[in-house]
Amino acid sequence: MELGDFYDDRKFCxxxxxxxxxxxSxxxxxxxxxxxxxxxFSDEDWTHFNESLKQRRPKGGRPRKDKESA
Ligand SMILES: [Zn+2]
Incomplete structure (x- = not known):
């Protein structure tokens, strides 16, 4: 049964x-x-993945910092 993610049984070559x-192995x-x-992930998807992690703000009212990266 394949009920999981697409990435479950595929990786990027x-x-x-x-x-x-x-x-x-x-x-x-x-x-x-x-x-x-x-x-x-592919490089592109890996970037997207990391970006989406960065955009996820921690809950709990942590002050937002101005950060210039890239
Ligand atoms: Zn291959």
Whole structure:
């Protein structure tokens, strides 16, 4: 049954330039198509992921800081 996220059984292969089924090894996961090490996100999605984390403000009235990054 596949009820989870899209990312549940796919990772990003930089060689195939897409999300692919993968094999799990001891430390890494490998693309089933080309055997390259796959990652959880593409660079682009990783950036989006981090951005969305930054935008999530902590609850509890913490003062907002002006921060200039990028
Ligand atoms: Zn691949």
């Amino acid at each position: 930089p060689t195939c330039e897409g999300y692919v089924p993968y094999l799990i 001891m430390e890494h996961s490998y693309c089933v198509a080309c055997g390259d090490i796959v990652r959880l």
